Amino acid sequence: MYYFLNDYSEGAHPQVLKALTETNFKQTPGYGLDEFSKAAANLIKQRVACPTAQVHFLTGGTQTNLTALSSWLKPYQAVIAPETGHINVHETGAIEATGHKILTVATADGKLTPELIQPVLDQHKDEHMVQPKIVFISNSTELGTVYRLDELTALYGFCRRNNLYLYLDGARLGAALTSRNNDLQPEDLPRVTDAFYLGGTKNGALFGEALVIVNPLLTEDFRYSIKQRGGLLAKGRLLGVQYLALMQDDLYLRIALHANTMACKLQDGLKELGIKFLIDSPSNQIFPIFPDEHLKELSKFAQFEIWAKEDMNHTVVRLVTSWATKEEDVLGFLQKVKASLK
Numbered sequence: 001m002y003y004f005l006n007d008y009s010e011g012a013h014p015q016v017l018k019a020l021t022e023t024n025f026k027q028t029p030g031y032g033l034d035e036f037s038k039a040a041a042n043l044i045k046q047r048v049a050c051p052t053a054q055v056h057f058l059t060g061g062t063q064t065n066l067t068a069l070s071s072w073l074k075p076y077q078a079v080i081a082p083e084t085g086h087i088n089v090h091e092t093g094a095i096e097a098t099g100h101k102i103l104t105v106a107t108a109d110g111k112l113t114p115e116l117i118q119p120v121l122d123q124h125k126d127e128h129m130v131q132p133k134i135v136f137i138s139n140s141t142e143l144g145t146v147y148r149l150d151e152l153t154a155l156y157g158f159c160r161r162n163n164l165y166l167y168l169d170g171a172r173l174g175a176a177l178t179s180r181n182n183d184l185q186p187e188d189l190p191r192v193t194d195a196f197y198l199g200g201t202k203n204g205a206l207f208g209e210a211l212v213i214v215n216p217l218l219t220e221d222f223r224y225s226i227k228q229r230g231g232l233l234a235k236g237r238l239l240g241v242q243y244l245a246l247m248q249d250d251l252y253l254r255i256a257l258h259a260n261t262m263a264c265k266l267q268d269g270l271k272e273l274g275i276k277f278l279i280d281s282p283s284n285q286i287f288p289i290f291p292d293e294h295l296k297e298l299s300k301f302a303q304f305e306i307w308a309k310e311d312m313n314h315t316v317v318r319l320v321t322s323w324a325t326k327e328e329d330v331l332g333f334l335q336k337v338k339a340s341l342k
Contacts, residue, residue: 002302002333004266006202007172007284007322012242013204013255019245020206020238030234032057037240043247044198044210050190054213056222057239058231061171062091064197064209069134070098071225072165072218077133079167080120082107084142086169101130109279110141111151114158121162135159138169139176139184144281146176149184152192159194165215168196172283174203174256179282180264186253190214204246204255204323208239255323259284262321262330269334273341278307278316286319297340302333 003009011017028034041055058064065087069079078101081088087095088102095102103124105116117135124132135155140146147155159166168189173196176182189196194215200208213219226232233239246252263284267277270288278287289310290298295317298304307316321330 002329002336004319004321004325004333005303005305007175007259007320008202010322010324012206013246013251013323015251016204016206016242016245019241023237023241026237028237030236031232032236032240034237034240036237036244040210040240040243040247043244044212047186047247048189048212049187050212050214052214052216053190054219054222056211056213056226057236057243058209058211058226059207059233059239060201061086061169061197061199061209062094063229063231064211065091065136065169066094066098067225067229067231068167068195068211069095069100069136070229071222072167073098073100073133074131075099076127076131078103078124078130079134079136080105080112080117080132080164081136082110082112082138082141084110085136086138086142086171087136089142102136103130103132109145110138110143111145111147112137112155113151114154117158132164134165134167136167136169138171140172140179140281140283140285142285143279144175144283144285144287145279146179146182146283147184148182149188149192152184152188156192165194165218166192168193170197171199171202171209172285173198174252175260175283175285178253178257178260180260181282194218198243198252200242200246200252202322203252203259205242206238208242210239210243256284259321259323259325262325262327263319265327265330266319266321266333269330270337273334273338275337278310284321287316288319289314289316294340298337301336 083104197211305318
């Protein structure tokens with residue numbers, strides 16, 4: 001069976017496990033105040049060239065988004081997000097449960113632009129409506145697309161002019177930063193966002209996300225918000241140790257590049273077989289379109305996610321590669337697909 005269901009099916013990268021094992025009997029303070037968490041935070045601040053940022057470690061993406069957005073929004077404020085945004089479709093109403101509205105925007109590729117956001121601002125002008133305050137984006141997006149530097153620069157400039165915060169969900173930030181048409185560097189991120197996170201759960205960690213808060217207006221008492229949302233781990237050192245391993249020698253980016261390389265091979269191979277795609281994704285999520293008559297056969301030798309119906313006779317599926325995907329599995333899958341299409 002070939003597994004392309006998601007990028008968190010495996011445990012952790014061996015170097016992460018090694019670091020956890022080697023530090024297992026080391027006694028440290030709790031709640032992220034340990035030496036490993038501090039060292040990891042410093043490495044992250046160095047890598048993104050922002051020594052004044054605050055770095056907080058949380059366990060998962062939904063928890064990170066919930067903690068951040070609920071902390072930064074006043075009761076009458078709302079967040080703007082793409083219709084496909086994770087907070088809108090995959091977080092069980094977590095943001096809405098805190099009393100905050102998500103103002104969604106339809107997009108062709110999962111990315112927001114100033115032109116798409118402006119109508120939302122035009123429709124929310126006075127105190128009889130919620131006040132838009134945060135723009136939520138993901139990089140890479142739920143469709144595997146990535147933001148280029150000029151796009152983020154324009155978006156951040158628009159947010160500043162309109163008194164909005166720009167928050168970047170980085171669950172797959174490693175995939176974005178190592179994608180084939182990316183021109184964004186880690187050190188660019190603090191210049192084009194108010195806050196972002198480096199996702200670990202989907203890139204080599206057992207679990208964990210590293211939230212980087214750039215804007216000092218968003219940092220006050222943030223640990224209180226983490227604790228209130230159940231995110232302040234007594235064994236916070238487990239997050240610090242993992243990120244310390246991931247940030248050393250650019251392991252974080254190197255293993256993300258491997259995932260993208262495998263996805264590229266997968267995509268190119270399927271194109272050679274005549275398979276069309278929903279969108280041209282440059283990262284580790286790809287969306288081929290298969291005839292419905294072949295889906296049952298496909299499911300006999302591979303695990304994948306059904307994404308959407310393309311038409312009456314075709315279905316879009318999502319294939320995801322990870323840091324642990326083997327080239328032999330990609331090639332084996334392609335051979336099976338080729339045989340099933342005959």
